Amino acid sequence: MGNTLDMAQLELRAVNSTLQEAASTKANDAYVIDNPRGSHALACGLNGPVDVTINGSTGYYCAGMNQDASVTVKGSAGPGVAENMMSGTVTIEGDASQYAGATGHGGLLNIKGNASSRCGISMKGIDIVVHGSIGHMSAFMGQKGNLVVLGDAGDALGDSLYEARLFVRGTVKSLGADCVEKEMRPEHLEFLADILAKAGAEAKPEEFKRYGSARTLYNFDIDNADAY
């Protein structure tokens, strides 16, 4: 098949440069990657509409800094999948390791399994949907965007949160500093219905709780020193 890249035969640089060139031409090409064998930095830096399906699991930073491309990992993803993603869609059929979607500015990161610790750390506008559960310290210092979790959240969810919105259907082991449960308003339910549909997630918006910043740490106050 013309658009299959086999990493049993090709080096990472060759695979990435082929994908990057295809993305740049904005021709909406589709590529299949075979034998990824846990390669790091696979399908990173794509800056246009290209469809990439990876048959297997990936190492660190798969689809890093993605722009407009659609990347699907038919396996699990190592640390930092879709880190600093700007736009497009990244789908992980299996589980994702630490820092999934770290510092992401936009687009949709759709994790069908679980995500480990620090999912959405310093997120800056990305939408992340995790069909399973997430680990501790997720959305730490989250600035913008939405983290939607169908399962449970680990310790210190949303610690030192800015304006990112967190939606969890299951239990939250503990909330981090300055993160509080907030009222679910109609616009949030509407948003959830939309993103759950986009992510193909079978859940009802009403089942979720919303968490966000209490904004008490926004300007330093010595009386809050214990929270730091």
Add this chain to the structure above:
Amino acid sequence: MDKTPNTTPRQSWTFSNDVNSDIRRAAATGIYDIRGGGAKRRVPHFDDLLFLGASMSRYPLEGYREKCDTSVTLGTRFAKKPIELKIPVTIAGMSFGALSGQAKEALGRGATLAGTSTTTGDGGMTPEERGHSEKLIYQYLPSRYGMNPDDLRRADAIEIVVGQGAKPGGGGMLLGQKITERVAGMRDLPEGIDQRSACRHPDWTGPDDLEIKILELREITNWEKPIYIKVGGARPYYDTALAVKAGADVVVLDGMQGGTAATQDVFIEHVGQPTLACIRPAVQALQDLGMHREVQLVVSGGIRNGADVAKALALGADAVAIGTAALIALGDNDPKWEDEYQKLGTTAGAYDDWHEGRDPAGITTQDPELSARLDPIAAGRRLRNYLNVMTLECQTIARACGKSHVHNLEPEDLCALTMEAAAMARVPLAGTDWYPGKPGF
């Protein structure tokens, strides 16, 4: 009538007026002191070293007639497009946000006129800065404010900031006064809040991870850009060795005199090592790995003149970076604003409340009226002049030592005035052939 003589009132060295004022300030406010700049305490520095010059056994070069090259190439290890500089002095990373747009533009203009590079900071790349900087180094910081792949590709090199000399192990803080609409927009934060920058990168820990992170950055940028790793002066031997292991093209080493936009005074003055103490261990690490000159070393923290540049190069650096000195060249702490410094409770030369955004010189501020005081074209020319003077001074010394390239300066060209400087720089105490720790003694 006899009068019993009084002893002169005696101030305590331990509880000096400065110390007491710190105690009173802490008692009144309940919060530590935050300020900009680097360490102000006296630490062993380049002033404690001297060049020996030419003699019977060294042949000098004729000033103004015989060539003394100052060019530097950074990033020769892996990058397809290394950075070529005319002079061995670069401009260190300082953010738009900490500095006004005009100040960033002036830094770009001055650096470009002098044939060197300038560096972004914690806040992303502005179009003005990119437009006025022929060679722009893009910092990759823990906060990742404004980080995006388009700017990454627009940059001439990428500097991964692990630490800085003013606060090794510390994150950043930009107080709400400086988080204007534009600064907030670039950082994806609400306007007017205190912006905290993380002290660790969010998606890697340790040199093994960093190696993979560097692979990703190279893959995104087609292996074109040199990758610098900036470390604070903490454990320079191991930090340098690990940076090389992680795949750096260039190591930037920032001693404790290196400035910051804002952090705790206690951090600035009590964490990290003096620049002078950091260079030889870093060079030793490069030499032990067979990487000296293959991975370039840029030293920063308290570089003020061509003599400092020459001394840093003689100790093994490939180039230096300046931050505080560049701001002074632009007009920071100029006595012409003394009346206004007095109103702020300080004086020209001592002003360091950069985080408050009320800089009379219009440099460390986002206030439109204050920042309009700085003419980026004139300030850029001042910086160009200053960079040229530093280079000429460095060449003067190099020629006197008989060197046709400033990189040919070597530790054997130096002696030390103090035991401490001799130990740190590993050059003999003046008048002796000995330094503390010298093997064989």
